[in-house]
Amino acid sequence: MARRSTYILLIAGLAALCGSAGHAEQPAEIARPVLRPSVTVNSDLVLIGDMVENAGAAAGIAIYRAPDIGTTGSLPTAKVLAALRAHRVIGVDTRDIREVTVSRLSRAIDGHEIESEVIRALARQNGRSDHATFNLKFDREPQDVQLDPSNVGALEAVAVRHDSRTGRFDVTFEVAHETGGTPVKLRYTGNAIETVETAVLARSVERNEVVKASDVMMERRPRSEVGPDALDRSSVVGMQARRALRPGQPLRSADLAKPDLVQRDQGVTLIYELPGIYLTMRGKAMENGAEGDVVNVLNIQSKRTISGIVIGRGQVSISAGQPRQIAYAEQPAAAPADAAKPE
Template sequence: MLRSTLIAAALLALTSGAAFAQAERDSLAAPVLRANVTVSSDVVRIGDVVENAGTAAQIAIFRAPDLGTTGSLPTQQLLTVLRAHEVIGVQTRDLREVSVTRSSRTLVSKEIEHQIARVLERRNGLGDAANISVTFERDLRELQLDSAHTGDMRATTVRFDPRNGRFDITFEIANDVTYSPTKLRFTGTAVETVEAAVLTRAVERNDILKSSDVVIERRPKAEVGNDVANRDRSVGMQARKQMRAGQALKVADLGKPDLVARDQGVTLIYETPGIYLTGRGKAIDSGTEGDVVNVVNLQSKRTVQGVVTGPGQVSIIVPTPRLTTTAALSSEPPAAPAPESRKAE
């Protein structure tokens, strides 16, 4: 029994001695300077810049840099301040300065624009948020908030005037540390936009638009209306009027390109079951595919009507005779172009 008691006492002494030695080593650990520091508050404390600072760790010694920025503390200046607070024997590891960064939450302008567009979506005649363009009253690139403001942007006051597109919106962002949220107020204008085909150069009437003549831009819907043309429906089309560079195209401004021009020589085609005749003519009208134009038959000198069926090609319209009287049955066949070729089917 006595022997067991002595063994237990010895083990307890060894354990206590090891714990005391570890505590002594911890208390005697030399303070070490940190090379890079990130702080979240508006002050820099000794514990931020010095490892193993002990009871002095919570002492504030410098103001922190501005939100989202980085500053530097010269080592000699820092050691002087530390000695004033009885923190001595700091191992500098040959550092010349300590870099201090103030953490923050960054709100870029695009994120703010997106939030405003979401708030105004389908309000007072506006459409989807994706089509709302926001312009701030004052130039805004980004905002830096304390990193404790982790909440979502919540709109608390919304004012929008559809007559001039002006908005006045206040957001609140919750703070993880305090009960007081941050309030952010933004003013500016918001307009609904649509994608529009825009001319890169001035065009004349009847010009055919090439791919290089048209680009896509977002334009205010109120400016271009609902008749706006897209790029796919613009390239290869013919301008129906003179237009300037930078002008947004409307569907009414464009048409299919003319396959037959006025005063152009054309091929006349006369076709009925079993007969296919061609001749030469001169167009009196311009027209695109499917248009009815007047054409002079150059051999008979008669004016006939035909349908534009291809480039420089017109199919003669043959009126169907009325089979109501004997006279109608014995009437002469309608005029056709003088034959140049004939093929029986």
């Protein structure tokens, strides 16, 4: 009876061992491949692993060329499945997707940014500040540029040529690669005219007429037309025209002068001032004069001509250092009567 029980246990143990071994040899369940509805890539190839989840060993196989940088394309699901079957990828769950969209990443550079960088490059080439203004006319208007995302550098001007006489420019930029690869080159050509803001007359101004605020407007004009002395409103208003000036004409320093506060043959007030003393006399100007000018004035009372400094409208200051007219000639002192005579 004991032998029979031992035999039964031995058979049961062998059966359990065989069952355990059989269970260990069962392969693990493989995840089913699933088609993605949309794909984003950053290279020029689309891989099976981009299109299909759980692609397994086939994930690294390229099956399509990617669309152009910064663009999106679409593929019918049937064509995608056919391409997958060619590489023994079958049983893909499409989840009723009718097409797959494929987008390629990019780094976009706006056309306005390019124009600003061209202006900055021209300003530096001509020794101007970054805030200089150029009117640009490109041979081909700059469009938005789509670069590979690996081109991470800034727009760097590596070649700048500008003929200030003709206005022609030729600017080449480079955009560096993140791993030190070959940079992207972008070249732009056209005409550039530098402009400056300057004071311009809104109406005709006659010779010796004083310019008023309403006579002036600020406009941007070509630097070649204005010259080096562009004037602002504050430096023009209140000045006197040296000659007749026409409307629309940019004003230059040589066109203007300080206004005459004293006119030739005009009656003026002569002012003599010292600490504790303030004297005024009537006089007549012998010449025109602006503030700070030295003019000759006739003293009405003494009929003498003296010089003074124009200090206001119709006012001339006589300096304390003016030469004094001697009223009488001093006589030499007489020798004493008892002075010894030479023998």
